[in-house]
Amino acid sequence: MKSYLAAAIQMTSRPDLDRNLTEAEELIDLAVRQGAELVCLPENFSFLGPEVEKIQQADAIALKSEKFLKTIAQRFQIVILGGGFPIPAADNKVYNTALLIDRNGQELARYYKAHLFDVNVPDGNTYQESSTVMAGMELPPVYHSxxxxxxxxxxCYDVRFPELYRHLSKQGADVLFIPAAFTAYTGKDHWQTLIQARAIENTCYAIAPAQTGNHYGTRHTHGHALIVDPWGTVLADAGNKPGIAIAEIDPRRLTRVRSQMPSLNHRVF
Incomplete structure (x- = not known):
């Protein structure tokens, strides 16, 4: 592992596939111009709209999203994470799918989101992700580079389940991807705290690309795409507008923090 720059992209995706992919490409180009070698897109980067529209367009979204990721990775010679897009499953549902692609456009890892956001948020919005999404039944993978x-x-919602990240750290993870479309209401109180907690307790870097602003109707997201180091220090914060958070991933920092706080070696259970 060497030192390198990583970028967490922040978008305001809407119910417009082509527009969203154009915005993503512009932000990726900006990140690469600043030296990023690893670029991470948020959950729902290619489509964020009403559930019925997502299901109706699922085949097109899946096909264009995967092709986009592979083409962009080759064009810019980067490793890219597509942080979540629908891939058709059974029973007229989709998998919320994160896809990691290498510089040659080859798939490195795929994860189907396991924890689904079925919550009545106190701001009056109700989310029932399981109505259209099939939960993944396998623990998320790691990719050794x-x-x-x-x-x-x-x-996204996985961030509230620390056992998932303990699994990743036990598999040797140095960097945790937490792409999200975090609600504005919960984000203001929980987002940064949860990202920092997952980084601290696993002594890992955390890269958390995000959605921000108003997407359609009353759907608002929190923003603040983050890159956090293994000590919990926020290295970059994209604020509340579309843009990027970019920071160095430094193996020397990782080694130093794990030496200073060797909690991973002290696990009892």
Missing amino acids: DTLGTLGLSV
């Missing part, structure tokens, strides 16, 4: 470290996948 000689140059980028060991990368662990997750998606």
Whole structure:
């Protein structure tokens, strides 16, 4: 593993597939121009709209999203994470899918989101992700890279389930991906705290690309795409507008923190 720059992309995706992919490409280009070798897109990067529209367009979204990720990775010679897009499953449902692609456009890892957001948020909005999404039934994978470290996948609501990240750290993860479309109401109180907690307790870097702003109707997201180091220090915060958070992933910092706080070696259970 070497030092490198990683970017967490922040978007305001809407119910418009082509527009969203154009916005994503512009932000990826900006990240690469600043030196990013690893670029991470948020959950729902290619489509964020009403559930009925998502299901109706699922085949097209899946096909274009995967093709986009592979084409972009080759064009910019980067490793890219597509942080969540629908891939058709059974029973007229989809998998919320995170996909990691290498510089040659080859798939490195795939994860189907396991924890689904079925919550009545106190701001009056109700979310029932399980109505259209089939939960993944396998633990998320890690990908071992000689140059980028060991990368662990997750998606959004997973961040509230620390056992998932303990699994990733036990598999050797150095970097945790937490792409999200976090609600504005919960985000203001919980988002940064949860990202920092997952980084601290696993002594890993956490890269958390995010959605921000108003997407359609009353759907608002929190923003603040983050990159957090293994000590819990926020290295980059994208604020509340579309843009990027970019920071160095430094193996020396990882080694130093794990030496200073060797909690992973002290696990009892």
